[in-house]
Amino acid sequence: MTSLTITRPDDWHLHLRDGDMMKAVLPETARHFGRAIIMPNLIPPVITAKDAAEYRDRIMSAKPDNSKFQPLMTLYLTEDTEVKDLRAAAEIGLIHAIKLYPAGATTNSASGVADFSKVQRVLENMAQIGLPLCVHGEVTDADVDIFDREAVFIDRVLDPIRRAVPELRVIMEHITTKQGADYARSGGDNLAATITTHHLVINRNHILAGGIKPHYYCLPVAKREEHRLALLEAATSGDKTYFLGTDSAPHTDENKLLPCGCAGCFTATNTMSILAEVFEKENALDKLEGFASLHGPAFYRLEPNKDTITLTKGDPVTYPDRIETAQGDVTMFDPQFPLHWRVT
Ligand code: NCD
Ligand code: ZN
Numbered sequence: 554m555t556s557l558t559i560t561r562p563d564d565w566h567l568h569l570r571d572g573d574m575m576k577a578v579l580p581e582t583a584r585h586f587g588r589a590i591i592m593p594n595l596i597p598p599v600i601t602a603k604d605a606a607e608y609r610d611r612i613m614s615a616k617p618d619n620s621k622f623q624p625l626m627t628l629y630l631t632e633d634t635e636v637k638d639l640r641a642a643a644e645i646g647l648i649h650a651i652k653l654y655p656a657g658a659t660t661n662s663a664s665g666v667a668d669f670s671k672v673q674r675v676l677e678n679m680a681q682i683g684l685p686l687c688v689h690g691e692v693t694d695a696d697v698d699i700f701d702r703e704a705v706f707i708d709r710v711l712d713p714i715r716r717a718v719p720e721l722r723v724i725m726e727h728i729t730t731k732q733g734a735d736y737a738r739s740g741g742d743n744l745a746a747t748i749t750t751h752h753l754v755i756n757r758n759h760i761l762a763g764g765i766k767p768h769y770y771c772l773p774v775a776k777r778e779e780h781r782l783a784l785l786e787a788a789t790s791g792d793k794t795y796f797l798g799t800d801s802a803p804h805t806d807e808n809k810l811l812p813c814g815c816a817g818c819f820t821a822t823n824t825m826s827i828l829a830e831v832f833e834k835e836n837a838l839d840k841l842e843g844f845a846s847l848h849g850p851a852f853y854r855l856e857p858n859k860d861t862i863t864l865t866k867g868d869p870v871t872y873p874d875r876i877e878t879a880q881g882d883v884t885m886f887d888p889q890f891p892l893h894w895r896v897t
Contacts, residue, residue: 555866561858562845564589566798577878581821583622587858594661598629602642625649632671659772680720704732729773731783747798751818772816789837796849805881820886829894870895
């Protein structure tokens with residue numbers, strides 16, 4: 554096969570940032586993707602309906618002129634989130650999900666949830682109105698090994714939440730483990746999982762063997778190869794539980810290449826080329842549309858995009874090593890294998 558036309562994909566987990574950084578990275582997503590679930594971890598975070606409406610306006614004005622890209626807004630769940638505000642924002646279609654960050658789990662998550670009993674009422678209201686909860690699934694306890702934090706979160710936090718509020722619709726975001734993939738698959742219609750581009754490509758050796766590679770450091774951190782293989786199996790299985798959330802998370806090189814560097818891989822630009830290559834290697838090009846374009850809208854109860862994109866296979870396609878922003882350069886994720894598929 555040398556040409557593949559699929560329904561235009563969406564990105565169900567994206568960091569667009571704000572200001573100059575947003576101006577630089579937004580066109581990279583808008584080029585291929587119809588919609589994206591916009592992460593609310595700005596400084597300060599997007600907590601209220603008013604915050605989300607204002608952030609949405611800033612995105613719409615930074616969007617390239619002829620682009621039909623639609624941002625799907627989320628609110629950042631805190632222990633003080635107001636049910637009334639959240640319900641009003643959902644009713645008018647302003648927000649499509651609420652994001653749960655365990656306090657301290659990742660970039661800009663200090664205002665996240667520490668005591669889960671404090672958000673029980675919010676979660677019950679979300680279950681009533683069918684508003685999904687996007688979950689960053691890692692415990693933050695210092696005594697839990699960073700490579701175990703996702704698996705421990707499922708047992709200690711996620712499963713209890715789902716038992717307490719069984720009707721709550723949950724997206725396990727950027728799963729990185731076999732445990733995550735298995736739990737998502739076993740969870741019935743109210744549970745789904747997103748998988749990033751980079752977690753289909755790298756394991757922890759890419760970060761740590763032969764010198765430390767800060768550009769491969771993201772959260773949740775990539776795990777052993779057996780886990781990457783489980784994610785690959787899940788993404789290419791055709792199972793509607795799994796869909797694409799790139800977690801494209803731009804940080805300037807200056808902020809990545811520090812003694813304490815930021816977590817995040819920037820994949821917005823080359824994701825579709827990488828996915829086509831990865832799915833082709835698995836003999837699963839016929840499953841790419843489901844993963845990137847159909848399973849996500851189905852879970853979010855939206856129509857798939859009406860238009861299509863075409864991927865064409867040919868000589869290796871190259872992407873710039875980094876993009877320039879007014880805040881500094883952002884290095885693009887390097888899959889370390891040639892890419893033959895380009896979006897035409
Ligand atoms: C994200 C970021 O930089 O905002 N970083 C990351 O490594 N994925 C936060 C997140 O999604 O965990
Ligand atoms: Zn993220």
